[in-house]
Amino acid sequence: MENMPLSTEICKHQSCLETFAMKFTADFQDANDLVQDTIIKAIRYHNLYQEGTNLRGWLYTIMRNTYINDYRKKQQRRGVMEVTDEIPSYQLMKSASNNLGENVFVMQDINKALEKLPQEYSIPFLKYFEGFKYHEIAEELNIPIGTVKTRIHCARQILKGKLKMHNKAATA
Numbered sequence: 001m002e003n004m005p006l007s008t009e010i011c012k013h014q015s016c017l018e019t020f021a022m023k024f025t026a027d028f029q030d031a032n033d034l035v036q037d038t039i040i041k042a043i044r045y046h047n048l049y050q051e052g053t054n055l056r057g058w059l060y061t062i063m064r065n066t067y068i069n070d071y072r073k074k075q076q077r078r079g080v081m082e083v084t085d086e087i088p089s090y091q092l093m094k095s096a097s098n099n100l101g102e103n104v105f106v107m108q109d110i111n112k113a114l115e116k117l118p119q120e121y122s123i124p125f126l127k128y129f130e131g132f133k134y135h136e137i138a139e140e141l142n143i144p145i146g147t148v149k150t151r152i153h154c155a156r157q158i159l160k161g162k163l164k165m166h167n168k169a170a171t172a
Contacts, residue, residue, distance in 0.1 A: 006043075006046050006049065007043050007046070009055060010039055010042045010043060010046075010055070010059065011039065013055065013056055013059055014035060014039065016056060017035045017038055017039070017059060017060075017063060018031060018032070018035050020060060020063060021034040021035050021038075021063060021067075024063075024064075024067045025067070034063060034066060034067055034070075035063075037066050037070075038059060038062050038063040038066055041062050041066065042058070042059055042062055045062075109163060109165075110159075110163065113158075113159050113162040113163055114126070114159070116162070117155055117158060117159070120151060121151050121152075121154050121155040121158065122155060123141065124137050124141065124148050124151045124152050124155070125151070125152050125155035125156070125159075127140070128148075128152050134148050134149060134152075
């Protein structure tokens with residue numbers, strides 16, 4: 001068995017591996033598990049070790065890769081949703097549908113408020129709402145960027161005032 005001398009060399013590095021594992025896990029039990037996994041993998045894949053290279057470095061690489069792979073597996077498990085017959089209360093708000101008729105009335109009020117805005121405020125506001133940057137709006141309308149920011153701010157304030165009733169209903 002040519003593997004035996006390498007196995008004993010690997011086991012001689014156990015104390016160094018334990019110290020290194022504690023830096024990863026910060027937990028004694030997890031560090032011991034990581035060391036055991038590292039030693040098992042090193043013995044199993046002994047044929048991949050190149051004679052004359054740094055054995056401790058090879059073991060550290062195995063340990064680091066093992067730790068990273070285990071960490072990724074744990075993160076994937078956390079991302080998996082639980083499947084149950086009952087909907088938990090914290091998910092009810094996400095799954096509840098709003099009254100669509102109420103939404104139509106709210107949109108009508110928003111559109112009426114936008115129509116009543118003076119064009120000098122509505123045009124920059126709508127462009128900003130559509131995703132244009134301040135400097136793009138300023139260039140297109142041929143006005144200073146500060147004026148664009150002021151007009152958008154004023155448009156927001158006017159709309160807030162005209163749509164107060166919806167703000168109170170949303171917070172109630």
